[in-house]
Amino acid sequence: MPDRNIEFGKFGASGIKGYEAAARQLDSLAGFITTPLTTRRGLLARLHYLTRTPHARQAARDAGLTVTDRTLQAWLEGRRNPSKRNLDKVETAYRTVRRHNVARYLLARLNRQGRGTRVEFHPLNQSQVDRPRQRVVSFRTLNVRHWDRIVEAWAAADSEALDAAWVSDATADLGSEWGQYEYVTNIGFAA
Incomplete structure (x- = not known):
């Protein structure tokens, strides 16, 4: 070619x-989350996806989200807001984990x-x-x-x-x- x-x-x-x-x-x-990450709802949806199980937390860490559990809990409760850099890490980790999770389903579907x-x-x-x-x-x-x-x-x-x-x-x-x-x-x- x-x-x-x-x-x-x-x-x-x-x-x-x-x-x-x-x-x-x-x-x-x-089927990524469509709510923008900059809104509270969008951030919470991504964080819940990344923290709902120990396996999901480990996958998020492997994908680059390296904040402590205490910081994640503060973000979830609304006591603190992530920085711009951490917002980018949350989005990157979310997309990486989501792609990994749906790849087998998409492969069978296609x-x-x-x-x-x-x-x-x-x-x-x-x-x-x-x-x-x-x-x-x-x-x-x-x-x-x-x-x-x-x-x-x-x-x-x-x-x-x-x-x-x-x-x-x-x-x-x-x-x-x-x-x-x-x-x-x-x-x-x-x-």
């Missing part, structure tokens, strides 16, 4: 990398006992590209049957591994047109 677009957007095309769009879709399937999941590739936006330089790129669908490496890389928040897994396990099945879908406007799953 040729190795990627070198100067994407040079003539005015816009879009995002396919693996980034897939990660966004997986994030939406994971693999569907070997039947796979239909993926929709919405092509990049070429409305700002001069007519002679526009490519003929159309909406495509493809049934992806192997999600193991994709979900594993997403759960680990490893962008490079996700990009490699997305290209080899999903877009490579598009045949010789796979490079046209390196950048897309959206990726949709029928999951």
Whole structure:
């Protein structure tokens, strides 16, 4: 396979990398808490998720939330508020733990006992590209049957591994047109 677009957007095309769009879709399937972290309700929801069991507390510590139990209790009771840096750590730990917890469920849902999941590739936006330089790129669908490496890389928040897994396990099945879908406007799953 040729190795990627070198100067994407040079003539005015816009879009995002396919693996980034897939990660966004997986994030939406994971069902993260939507209440902002800066509100009391959003902070409490994340802290309860991270502290409800000893296993969850250990996972939060492993994910980077290294405050003491006393500090966590003060945050939960509202006696103290976390600093901006600690708010970022809470959000990072929450997303890491949530991804880890739902990865097995998502893998089963997407693999569907070997039947796979239909993926929709919405092509990049070429409305700002001069007519002679526009490519003929159309909406495509493809049934992806192997999600193991994709979900594993997403759960680990490893962008490079996700990009490699997305290209080899999903877009490579598009045949010789796979490079046209390196950048897309959206990726949709029928999951």
